[in-house]
Amino acid sequence: MSFELPALPVTDALADLSAALQKHDRVILQAPTGAGKTTLVPLYLLQQNPEGKILMLEPRRIAASSAAIRMAELLNEPVGKTVGYRMQLENRTSRDTRIEVVTEGVLTRMIQEDPELQGISILIFDEFHERSLQADIGLALTLQSQEHYREEPLKLLIMSATLQADELGKALNAPVVISEGFSYPVAINYLSRPLQDRSFHNICREVSSTVIKALHEEPGSMLVFLPGAGEIRQVQTLLEERVQTDNVDLRPLSGELSLAQQRAAIQPAKPGRRKVVLATNIAETSLTIEGIRIVVDSGLTRRAVYDPGMGMTRLETRRLSISSADQRKGRAGRLEEGVCYRLWTESEHQRLEHHETAEIAEADLAPLALELCSWGCSDSSELFWLTPPNSGRYQEALGLLEQLEATARTSSGSLQITAQGLQMAALGTHPRIAHMLLKASERGYLRTGCQLAAILSERDLLSSGKERSANIHHRLNLFDNSSNPKNDKSSLFRARQLVKRWESRLKAKAAPPVEPNSETAGRLLIAAYPDRIAQRRGTTSHYLLRSGQGVELSPEDPLASEEYLVIPALGGASHHRNARVFMACAIDKAIIYDECLADIQEHQETRWDSKAGRVIAAQQDRLGALVLEHQKIPDPDPDTIKRALLDGIRQKGIQCLPWDRESLQLRERLVFLNRFNDRLDDLLPASDEASLLDTMEAWLMPYLDGMTKLEHLKKLSLREALLSRLSWPQQQLLDREAPERWQAPSGSNIRVDYSKPDEPKVSLRLQELFGLLETPVIAFHQQPLTIEMLSPAQRPVQITRDLASFWKNTYQEVKKDLKGRYPKHYWPDDPYSATATHRVRPKV
DNA sequence: CTCTCCCT
Numbered sequence: 001m002s003f004e005l006p007a008l009p010v011t012d013a014l015a016d017l018s019a020a021l022q023k024h025d026r027v028i029l030q031a032p033t034g035a036g037k038t039t040l041v042p043l044y045l046l047q048q049n050p051e052g053k054i055l056m057l058e059p060r061r062i063a064a065s066s067a068a069i070r071m072a073e074l075l076n077e078p079v080g081k082t083v084g085y086r087m088q089l090e091n092r093t094s095r096d097t098r099i100e101v102v103t104e105g106v107l108t109r110m111i112q113e114d115p116e117l118q119g120i121s122i123l124i125f126d127e128f129h130e131r132s133l134q135a136d137i138g139l140a141l142t143l144q145s146q147e148h149y150r151e152e153p154l155k156l157l158i159m160s161a162t163l164q165a166d167e168l169g170k171a172l173n174a175p176v177v178i179s180e181g182f183s184y185p186v187a188i189n190y191l192s193r194p195l196q197d198r199s200f201h202n203i204c205r206e207v208s209s210t211v212i213k214a215l216h217e218e219p220g221s222m223l224v225f226l227p228g229a230g231e232i233r234q235v236q237t238l239l240e241e242r243v244q245t246d247n248v249d250l251r252p253l254s255g256e257l258s259l260a261q262q263r264a265a266i267q268p269a270k271p272g273r274r275k276v277v278l279a280t281n282i283a284e285t286s287l288t289i290e291g292i293r294i295v296v297d298s299g300l301t302r303r304a305v306y307d308p309g310m311g312m313t314r315l316e317t318r319r320l321s322i323s324s325a326d327q328r329k330g331r332a333g334r335l336e337e338g339v340c341y342r343l344w345t346e347s348e349h350q351r352l353e354h355h356e357t358a359e360i361a362e363a364d365l366a367p368l369a370l371e372l373c374s375w376g377c378s379d380s381s382e383l384f385w386l387t388p389p390n391s392g393r394y395q396e397a398l399g400l401l402e403q404l405e406a407t408a409r410t411s412s413g414s415l416q417i418t419a420q421g422l423q424m425a426a427l428g429t430h431p432r433i434a435h436m437l438l439k440a441s442e443r444g445y446l447r448t449g450c451q452l453a454a455i456l457s458e459r460d461l462l463s464s465g466k467e468r469s470a471n472i473h474h475r476l477n478l479f480d481n482s483s484n485p486k487n488d489k490s491s492l493f494r495a496r497q498l499v500k501r502w503e504s505r506l507k508a509k510a511a512p513p514v515e516p517n518s519e520t521a522g523r524l525l526i527a528a529y530p531d532r533i534a535q536r537r538g539t540t541s542h543y544l545l546r547s548g549q550g551v552e553l554s555p556e557d558p559l560a561s562e563e564y565l566v567i568p569a570l571g572g573a574s575h576h577r578n579a580r581v582f583m584a585c586a587i588d589k590a591i592i593y594d595e596c597l598a599d600i601q602e603h604q605e606t607r608w609d610s611k612a613g614r615v616i617a618a619q620q621d622r623l624g625a626l627v628l629e630h631q632k633i634p635d636p637d638p639d640t641i642k643r644a645l646l647d648g649i650r651q652k653g654i655q656c657l658p659w660d661r662e663s664l665q666l667r668e669r670l671v672f673l674n675r676f677n678d679r680l681d682d683l684l685p686a687s688d689e690a691s692l693l694d695t696m697e698a699w700l701m702p703y704l705d706g707m708t709k710l711e712h713l714k715k716l717s718l719r720e721a722l723l724s725r726l727s728w729p730q731q732q733l734l735d736r737e738a739p740e741r742w743q744a745p746s747g748s749n750i751r752v753d754y755s756k757p758d759e760p761k762v763s764l765r766l767q768e769l770f771g772l773l774e775t776p777v778i779a780f781h782q783q784p785l786t787i788e789m790l791s792p793a794q795r796p797v798q799i800t801r802d803l804a805s806f807w808k809n810t811y812q813e814v815k816k817d818l819k820g821r822y823p824k825h826y827w828p829d830d831p832y833s834a835t836a837t838h839r840v841r842p843k844v
Numbered sequence: 845c846t847c848t849c850c851c852t
Binding site: 087133200425460 | 845846847848849850851852
């Protein structure tokens with residue numbers, strides 16, 4: 001085959017590349033974007049090797065088709081002849097096709113059907129540095145094909161734009177051919193001080209100020225990189241307030257915009273005007289924007305991260321890697337010298353990651369697991385990985401496949417794909433959705449199932465706006481309404497094609513069609529997302545998922561009047577906000593019972609309700625955290641009620657019991673006497689608060705008959721309950737060794753204060769003690785009482801544990817003092833022989 | 845401030 005190839009930067013490397021491929025089965029080509037590798041390499045290899053067929057992988061559909069179109073142009077042929085392309089819903093190849101450009105997922109389907117990849121002599125991975133999950137799976141399977149299935153050699157060429165090529169070459173034991181590219185120099189402006197605050201609003205403010213500064217400092221049009229559509233809207237608002245727009249056009253650019261809007265952003269600025277494009281990552285790889293010489297980079301990017309705990313993928317905003325920042329910067333140097341403003345400092349730059357995390361490290365692994373099981377290799381460690389899948393999360397993914405009946409254990413315990421699992425893999429959609437498609441087909445609802453699958457696997461068919469409801473039926477209706485497919489938005493057009501494709505695949509084995517009703521969608525969605533059933537909390541727009549996680553519907557959404565939802569599309573929760581519901585379907589409780597019967601647990605519960613301050617006895621039907629049915633139990637078991645009441649007392653603390661002076665003293669006496677346990681044959685029960693709480697079943701429960709509320713406890717006799725634990729001899733011992741009262745020489749019965757267990761104390765007037773020579777001793781003659789002496793007016797004047805010493809050393813002084821203040825009272829000189837009295841003077 | 849991009 002002879003044709004002329006144009007000269008591009010990569011041309012110089014082509015001969016080396018061809019030589020390397022002669023000698024080795026695996027070769028790496030490192031060439032920057034724009035070097036011409038995507039068009040020249042396949043054509044050159046075809047020239048050198050006119051016999052074989054070349055397969056080239058592209059990460060995006062638009063890249064695959066445009067690469068094929070450009071190559072066909074160089075050959076002066078229509079697409080589909082020597083050069084063709086193939087992707088999910090489009091095949092433009094023929095028997096003559098020698099270079100076939102395919103999207104990455106197509107290779108996975110091809111190799112699963114034919115592990116030998118018959119007829120292919122060279123396989124090229126383009127843009128491998130992007131490290132998409134599909135590319136990693138494709139490489140793992142291809143390496144096995146090379147080693148185990150092929151008789152003829154399969155040549156593998158991996159093209160990458162970054163220096164990671166070196167590591168790649170080592171890992172694959174492959175030579176690296178390097179090609180220099182060409183671009184104009186781009187000057188970089190870093191911040192002089194780091195940003196303290198990278199919150200949504202502050203980032204938007206900083207970006208806007210930088211845009212205004214750059215418009216003053218530099219001529220030409222500008223590309224601004226922001227993490228998402230929210231930031232784009234906000235920056236646009238800020239700029240519209242602050243920029244004189246007489247010669248500046250603001251152009252938002254993100255994946256959610258229509259093709260026309262995207263085109264407006266891509267096209268060069270009109271003569272005499274400047275363009276400011278506010279873009280997401282879409283402008284980093286997928287779209288090239290004309291005429292840019294200034295780049296402003298927020299330094300943030302949004303990435304999908306699978307959250308195994310929630311079983312869902314959410315978005316995370318994070319710092320950019322160095323190679324992505326360089327890629328963004330390069331957008332300013334395509335046509336002339338440019339300038340790039342970075343919203344971070346040069347020293348922060350040194351600390352950034354070198355490359356973005358490979359998708360396989362963070363993605364939902366269920367699709368990967370299904371591919372590997374379908375490949376016959378459920379053990380991922382048997383394959384080669386540049387980044388091995390996390391084993392815990394891979395095991396979880398295998399668990400999901402088993403639930404979805406895609407795999408089953410053989411009698412020997414090993415994991416094997418089922419016939420259904422093979423069908424699921426061939427459908428080319430997420431295993432959850434594939435499972436729903438099979439269920440729909442079995443039940444006669446194939447059409448509705450396919451429509452739901454298309455809705456869930458593509459971007460939202462309804463454009464954003466205030467009136468957009470989460471109700472999935474509004475999307476389903478789109479399939480009926482517009483009778484003329486030409487009027488469809490491109491997303492709806494694609495969705496219809498997917499429906500057609502899945503329908504034709506599944507039709508043969510499907511049950512006879514049944515007319516769908518209002519329940520159908522909900523039932524089918526439960527098949528895909530049984531864990532996303534949610535129940536409304538009170539009368540709010542807040543819902544509770546089965547997992548216990550809270551989620552929130554827009555309060556204006558009419559769907560918020562529904563008590564039960566199944567929620568297939570859900571936004572991520574952040575620390576200050578609940579997860580938001582993007583798409584949901586109302587379901588009847590009866591449907592939940594019908595579809596999830598095996599998971600619903602009947603729960604008899606008698607428990608303490610701390611809010612109501614009472615015991616509640618109820619029977620519940622529960623689905624995870626959801627309570628579907630709740631009924632009072634008419635005759636709950638008395639013992640269970642009492643136990644629940646004890647739970648309440650434990651929660652409130654022992655103070656909630658009706659302690660009076662007597663019962664409190666009894667408790668304190670017991671605690672006091674516990675100190676002398678080593679003298680007891682028959683130990684007294686421990687009576688400190690913790691022990692009492694621990695043993696309430698034994699001492700308190702028998703006294704709780706008929707009680708259900710805290711108030712009822714007032715009727716309790718704690719003294720009786722506490723004493724019930726003591727035998728008769730123990731009660732006598734208690735009265736003897738820790739008496740309630742002590743009789744003073746005056747004849748008064750003084751209450752002993754045991755509130756400090758280390759020093760039981762009596763308080764009485766000094767005159768009541770006359771004639772008592774020694775300190776009284778209790779508790780097996782071990783514990784002297786502390787004596788607090790009071791004035792005639794009951795004020796403490798002295799405290800002692802040694803009465804003899806008091807009389808001898810201190811009495812005379814105290815007497816003098818008291819005599820001055822209470823002259824009418826009896827203050828004898830000799831306290832030893834004086835008569836104790838509780839009156840002003842002793843009776844004579 | 846209702847989600848980055850993309851794929852079978």
